[in-house]
Amino acid sequence: MQWARQQFQNLFSNSIQQLITAFPPDALTSEKMPFWSGTKRCPTPILFDASNPTHLDFIIACANLYAFNFGLKGETSPEYFVKVLENIVVAEFVPKSNVRIQVNENENVQENIGMLCFAF
């Protein structure tokens, strides 16, 4: 569950925050055009909320799938999850400065450093 909660944080909050740190909502391209325009949609990070069923469903599914990987018995009661989630602390997000994000398909960038800090 700790792992699932951290996944949620990384996927829907931290990586998005990293993205808007690199390209703030009002960022301009080198041609002085708004960066977030056309097919690029400016993302919004999600704050985890255990009372939101979509958030909770993600954690339950994620934790159970991960548990299955290791042959652990699953647990699907939402009440139990809400109780445990209260005590899980996730690390504060600190934007990384050494991240480059691939903008175009043919632009080859070493982008593993920041995005790959997924698991722990």
Place this chain on the structure above:
Amino acid sequence: MTAVIGGIVAQEVLKAVSGKFHPIYQYFFFDATETVPESLPEADAQPVCFLLAMSSRLTLFFSFFFQIGSRYDAQIAVFGKTFQDKLANTREFLVGAGAIGCEMLKNWAMIGLGSGPTGHIYITDMDTIERSNLSRQFLFRNKDVGHFKAAAAAGAVTLLNPDLQGKIKFFQEKVGAETERTSWALLFFKYIFTLQWVGEKKELFNDAFFESLHGVTNALDNVDARKYVDRRCVYYRKPLLESGTLGTKGNTQVVLPYLTESYSSSQDPPEKSFPSCTIKNFPYAIEHTIQWSRDLFEGLFKNQAENVNAYLSKPNYAQEILKQNGAVRSRVFFFFSPFFSFP
């Protein structure tokens, strides 16, 4: 032609009652003049040439005099008696009796295909009818649920056209390597090794069967079976009519020996994939987010576990990975990081 017009009318009716989609606007023109032969056999020539000289209204009027009292009179008026006889004495094999198979069989019944003295229709489909089939596989009714498709379809079209009584043979067998003829020697070896006699019973679609056919029609639901039937048709030099549907889209291909390429000669282009940066950082369609989730699932719950198991079962796995390119390497070692950090 009637089937095409019927299909269009049905679609327009659906548009009208559902209030969805725009009806056909202005004129809709459909002709099928390419189906009319350029030259006619002697026997048919006179009346038809005479008719063609008339205006269409007169043709209708005069065609009355040439009726021979069969249900195919309209067809005979257009294509001639020789053609109708050829249709009636055709031996065709329909592989699959699902959505397309039902349509096909209905059309055949209406034109009288296989209804003549030497004509025959063979149908095979290994599936039974499910309730969800009833909406589009219109030869099946509520009472048919649970029965074999080929049998039910054969029964239904025999009611549509009684000329087909006793002219349809149906199977519930898969068309595949296991139902073609195996040599006696092979059967004998099989018998020795397995002590089970799997002889004649399964030899349905053997040499004699394919040799007796005039053509094969595919109404299948998977590419492997299509390719198998295609191979058989190439081998026996039989024409193949291939068909398929996907949502509202449809596809047909006519394969003629010595004239066209075979079905397996061409391949569908691979499905379009999205650029990885769009998926990862700049999605703008729901398909992108689905692709992202699918990739994530694969990475988190499948590849990770597989890599760990490979590491545990192959002693030199780590060295092998080190030799590979950077992308795979970083991915694998990254996935290992949580396990290394356990106390």
